[in-house]
Amino acid sequence: MRTGKGDNTMTLKRILITGLVVLTGACYQAPQKAWSQEVEQSPVNGSQEEPSLPQLQIAGDGVGTWIGTLQSDPGSDRPFKTNLNLSDSALLLGASKPLFDESVGSFSVGMIAKDSVNSLNGPDLFLHQLFLDWQGRSTEWVLGRTNIASSQAVMFPTLRDDDLLVFTRLLNPRSSGQVLEDHRYANLVSFTYNQDLAAFFNFHAQHLLDGSNPDSMNFNSYGFSFTYLCPPGYEALYLIPSVSVGYEYRPLDATDGGASQAVYGGFVFNLRESVVNRVDLRLQDILTFGNNLTAFGNAGDTFKADANSLSASLRWHHDPFGFPGYQLALTAGYKTYQKIPDASSFGLAFTAVKDLGDDVELTAQYGIQKWYGSWQTALNSPTQEQTFQLGMAFRFETTFNRIIGPRRSLLNLQHNYIPN
Numbered sequence: 001m002r003t004g005k006g007d008n009t010m011t012l013k014r015i016l017i018t019g020l021v022v023l024t025g026a027c028y029q030a031p032q033k034a035w036s037q038e039v040e041q042s043p044v045n046g047s048q049e050e051p052s053l054p055q056l057q058i059a060g061d062g063v064g065t066w067i068g069t070l071q072s073d074p075g076s077d078r079p080f081k082t083n084l085n086l087s088d089s090a091l092l093l094g095a096s097k098p099l100f101d102e103s104v105g106s107f108s109v110g111m112i113a114k115d116s117v118n119s120l121n122g123p124d125l126f127l128h129q130l131f132l133d134w135q136g137r138s139t140e141w142v143l144g145r146t147n148i149a150s151s152q153a154v155m156f157p158t159l160r161d162d163d164l165l166v167f168t169r170l171l172n173p174r175s176s177g178q179v180l181e182d183h184r185y186a187n188l189v190s191f192t193y194n195q196d197l198a199a200f201f202n203f204h205a206q207h208l209l210d211g212s213n214p215d216s217m218n219f220n221s222y223g224f225s226f227t228y229l230c231p232p233g234y235e236a237l238y239l240i241p242s243v244s245v246g247y248e249y250r251p252l253d254a255t256d257g258g259a260s261q262a263v264y265g266g267f268v269f270n271l272r273e274s275v276v277n278r279v280d281l282r283l284q285d286i287l288t289f290g291n292n293l294t295a296f297g298n299a300g301d302t303f304k305a306d307a308n309s310l311s312a313s314l315r316w317h318h319d320p321f322g323f324p325g326y327q328l329a330l331t332a333g334y335k336t337y338q339k340i341p342d343a344s345s346f347g348l349a350f351t352a353v354k355d356l357g358d359d360v361e362l363t364a365q366y367g368i369q370k371w372y373g374s375w376q377t378a379l380n381s382p383t384q385e386q387t388f389q390l391g392m393a394f395r396f397e398t399t400f401n402r403i404i405g406p407r408r409s410l411l412n413l414q415h416n417y418i419p420n
Contacts, residue, residue, distance in 0.1 A: 052097065052403070053401050053403075054095040054096055054097045054401070054403075055095070055096045055097070055399065055400070055401050055402055055403050055404050055407070056093070056094070056095055056399065056400040056401060057092075057093070057094040057095075057096070057397065057398070057399050057400075057407065057410050058091075058092070058093055058094075058397070058398055058400075058410075059091075059092045059093075059094075059395075059396065059397040059398075059409070059410035059411050059414075060090065060091050060092070060394075060395065060396050060397075061088070061089060061090045061091075061092075061393075061394075061395050061411060061414045062089045062393065062394040062395070063085075063086070063087070063088045063089050063159070063160060063363075063391070063393045064084065064085070064086050064089070064391045064392060064393075065084070065085045065159070065363065065365075065389040065390060065391030065392075066082065066083075066084060066085075066389065066390050066391060067082065067083060067084070067085040067387055067388065067389045068080065068081070068082045068387065068388040068389075069081045069082075069385065069386070069387050070385070070386040070387075070388075071382040071384070071385050071386075072382050072383050072384040072385070085389065085391075086113050087112075087113050087114060087115045087160065087162070088112065088113065088160045088161060088162070088414075088415060089112070089113045090110055090111065090112040090113070090128070090414055091110065091111055092108065092109070092110035092129060092410045092411075092413065092414075093108070093109050093110070093410075094106055094107070094108040094109075094407075094410050095107050095108075096404055096407060097403075097404075098403065098404055099134075101136070102136075102137075103134060103135060103136040103137075104133075104134075104135045104136075104404060104407075105132075105133070105134050105135075106132070106133045106135070106407075107131075107132055107133070108129050108130075108131055108133065108146075108410065108413075109127075109129055109130050110127075110128055110129030110130075110410075110413065111125045111126065111127055111128065112125070112126050112128040112181070113125060113126075114126045114179070114180075114181060115162065115180050126179075126181050126185075127145065128145070128146075128181060128184070128185045129145065129146055129185075129413055130144050130145045130146075131143060131144025131145060131146045132144055138193060138194055138195070139191070139192065139193055139194075140191070140192040140194075141189075141190070141191055142188070142189070142190045142192075143188075143189050144187065144188075145185060145186070145187045145188075146185065146186075146188065146413065147184065147185060147186075147413060148169075148170070148172075148183070148184060148185060148186045148188075148206065148208070149186070149188060149190055149202060149204040149206060149223060149225065149246075149248075150169075150170045150223065150225065150246055150248055150262075150264060151169065151170075151184060152227075152244070153225075153227075153244040153245075153246065153264055153265070153266045153284055154168075154242075154244065154266035154267070154268065154282050154283070154284040154311070155282075155415070155416055155419040155420075156168050156282055156284075156311060156313050156331050156419070157282075157313055157315050157327065157329035157331060157351055157417055157418065157419055158329075158331050158349050158351055158365070158367075158415075158417065159349075159351055159363055159365045159389060159393075159417050160415060160417075161184060161415035162180045162184075163349050163365070163367055164311070164331060164333050164347045164349055164367075164369075165180060165183060165184075166302075166309070166333070166335060166345065166347070167309050167310075167311045167333025167334070167335055167345075167347055168284065168309075168311045168331075168333060169183050169184070169286075170248060170262050170264055170286050170288075171183050171302075171303040172186075172208045172209065172303060173208075173250050173252060173256070173260050173291075173300075173303045173304040174208050174209070174210040174211065174212065174213075174220065174250075174252075174300075174303075175208075175209065175211050175300060175303055176211030176212065176299070176300055177211075177298075177299030177300055177302075177303070178211060179209075179211070181209070182208070182209045182211060183303075185209070186206040186207060186208050186209065186221070187206065187207040187209075187217065188204050188205065188206040188207065189204065189205055190202055190203065190204035190205075191203050191204070197229075197231075198228060198229060198230070198231075199226070199227075199228055200225075200226070200227040200228075200229065201224070201225075201226055202224060202225045202226075202227070202246075203223075203224045204222070204223060204224070205219045205221070205222050206219060206220070206221040206222070206223075207219055207220060207221075208220050208221050208250070211300070212300075220250060220251060221248060221249070221250045222248070222249050223246060223247050223248035223249060223262075224246065224247060225244060225245065225246030225247075226244070226245055226246070227242070227243070227244040228242060228243045228244070229241070229242050230242065235268075235420040236270065236273060236274060236275045236278045236317075237273050237275070238270065238273070239269065239270055239273060240267060240268065240269055240270070241268050241270065241420070242267065242268045242420075243265075243266075243267040243268075244265065244266055244267070245263075245264070245265035246263070246264050246265070247261070247262065247263050247264075248261065248262040248263075248264075249261050249262075250262070252291065252304065256291075256293070256304055257291040257292040257293035257304055257305070258290065258291055258292050259290050259291070260288055260289075260290055260291045260304060260306075261288065261289055261290040262286060262287065262288045262289075263286075263287050264284070264285065264286040264287070265284070265285060266282070266283055266284030266285070266311075267282075267283060268280055268281070268282050269281045269282075269283070275319065276318065276319055276320055276321070277316070277317075277318055278315075278316070278317045278319070279314075279315065279316050279317075280314075280315050280317075281312070281313070281314055282311075282312065282313040282315070282419075283311070283312045284310070284311045284312075285308070285309070285310050285311075286307075286308070286309040286311075287307075287308050287309075288305075288306050288307050288308075289306050289338070290306070291304050291305055291306050292339070293305040293306075293339065293340075294339045294340060295340060295374065296340065296343065296374055296375065296379065298379075299379055302375065302379070305337050305339065305340055306337065306338040306339055307335055307336065307337045307338065308335070308336050308337075308338065309333065309334075309335045310333065310334050310335075311331070311332070311333040312331070312332055312333075313329055313330065313331035313332070314329070314330050315327065315328070315329040315330075316328050316329070317418065324354070324355035324356070325355045326352070326353060326354045326355060327351075327352070327353040327417075327418055328350075328351075328352055329350070329351045329352075330348070330349075330350050330351075331348070331349045331351070332346075332347065332348045332349075333346070333347045333348075334346050334347075340373075340374060342372070342373035342374050343372065343373045343374045343375040344372045344373060344375070345369065345370060345371050345372065345375060346369070346370045346372075347367070347368070347369040347370075348367065348368050348369075349365055349366070349367040349368075350365065350366045350367075351363075351364070351365045351417065352364045352365070353393075353417060353418060356392070359394065359395040359396060360392065360393070360394050360395075361392065361393045361418075362391075362392055363389070363390070363391055363392060363393050363417070364389065364390050364391075365387075365388075365389045366386070366387070366388055366389075367386065367387040367389075368384065368385070368386045368387075369384070369385050370383065370384050371383060371384075393417065395411060397409060397410060397411055
């Protein structure tokens with residue numbers, strides 16, 4: 001059937017009208033749909049996006065040894081004692097998130113086995129890490145409980161941090177002497193400024209744990225320090241990989257001899273710069289002054305009285321590529337008192353570590369400490385104590401949901417018997 005020109009014109013008009021109606025409806029519905037979606041996704045009091053999961057780090061440090069102790073104490077009916085030592089074993093957890101200004105915020109918590117764990121009874125765990133951290137490119141703030149600010153001047157290669165603690169640490173003058181962790185951890189606020197991640201300037205206020213007043217949370221120690229570090233991973237190739245100096249002011253009551261001040265410094269010197277056969281010397285001196293005690297009445301007085309503690313270690317670290325390595329180290333300390341001239345002490349530790357696998361080592365250590373003069377008399381302590389330890393150590397660290405990149409290891413918060 002043939003159609004005329006008029007029919008074609010009517011058909012074209014119908015098509016144009018139909019298309020215009022469809023287009024008009026689409027234009028009306030599309031903005032309405034987009035507007036409704038925008039309303040549903042609009043934030044209320046901030047973004048309602050799914051909260052981002054933090055980067056998580058889990059780390060552990062297990063140290064277990066059989067220990068034999070021989071004391072030169074004429075009044076003791078058991079001069080030789082043996083037990084298991086699990087102290088310094090710890091578990092740590094850290095969470096980190098990137099911030100808007102390209103800095104990083106983090107939270108860390110950790111528990112450590114106290115020295116009392118040797119008896120396998122009592123309150124054996126100690127909350128040694130619980131802090132918040134804000135870290136930018138050149139600045140860092142820390143708030144909470146963590147290592148005492150002066151604790152990282154020099155790390156010595158003893159099996160445990162407390163093996164020669166009275167020589168290698170700036171001691172807490174408020175400690176009662178019953179808990180060794182008093183000398184290692186504090187509640188603090190600190191600010192650190194660094195230049196090119198090589199020179200670190202630290203300013204801090206601390207609440208040193210107070211055995212006589214455990215409920216107090218007032219700041220009772222103030223100080224600053226400067227630390228130089230070579231680039232990470234190059235410690236075996238620099239002649240002097242680290243240097244640290246610092247000052248601390250600790251106010252005390254007049255009945256305790258008055259305020260105690262301290263200056264300290266130390267360095268690591270590579271006698272042989274080698275990745276495979278490194279030999280290094282570590283030296284540290286801690287001088288306290290300003291306190292007026294002239295005699296010991298109890299163990300706490302040995303932490304307050306003006307003293308000079310000199311510590312040194314000689315270490316050989318053999319770390320061949322692709323083969324198990326080992327370490328041999330000799331660490332010694334000597335302490336004298338300026339206003340109590342007949343009191344002094346000496347300590348020595350010979351430590352051996354053998355690789356069994358990745359971060360698993362066989363460990364052995366012989367230690368001896370001697371006390372002289374009024375120290376031994378006032379505290380009724382043995383004149384000499386020897387220890388023999390044999391065991392193993394295990395370390396691990398892993399990261400989940402890596403969204404930030406390489407972060408400072410949680411194991412840096414722990415004592416490292418194979419120090420950098």
